[in-house]
Amino acid sequence: xxxxxxxxxxxxxxxxxxxxxxxxxxxxxxxxxxxxxxxxxxxxxxxxxxxxxxxxxxxxxxxxxxxxxxxxxxxxxxxxxx
Numbered sequence: 001x002x003x004x005x006x007x008x009x010x011x012x013x014x015x016x017x018x019x020x021x022x023x024x025x026x027x028x029x030x031x032x033x034x035x036x037x038x039x040x041x042x043x044x045x046x047x048x049x050x051x052x053x054x055x056x057x058x059x060x061x062x063x064x065x066x067x068x069x070x071x072x073x074x075x076x077x078x079x080x081x082x
Contacts, residue, residue: 011057017049 014020019036021028036043056062 012053016046017053018046 012018012020019032021032036046
């Protein structure tokens with residue numbers, strides 16, 4: 001469940017990795033949670049896809065590599081360590 005498609009929402013897909021409520025109201029969020037509690041198959045699929053997304057794009061190694069590349073670009077040293 002995500003309350004806003006901002007930031008990660010640029011990459012996450014509604015119904016594949018998460019559920020975005022249509023209006024971010026408490027009622028809409030509750031409706032999505034109840035939907036997942038009532039039907040284990042979509043909940044399981046979203047959970048598996050969400051974990052896969054995190055492993056692929058948000059792991060510690062991936063985040064560190066992106067941060068290092070960013071700072072290298074800032075410093076003008078795009079050739080790597082050395």
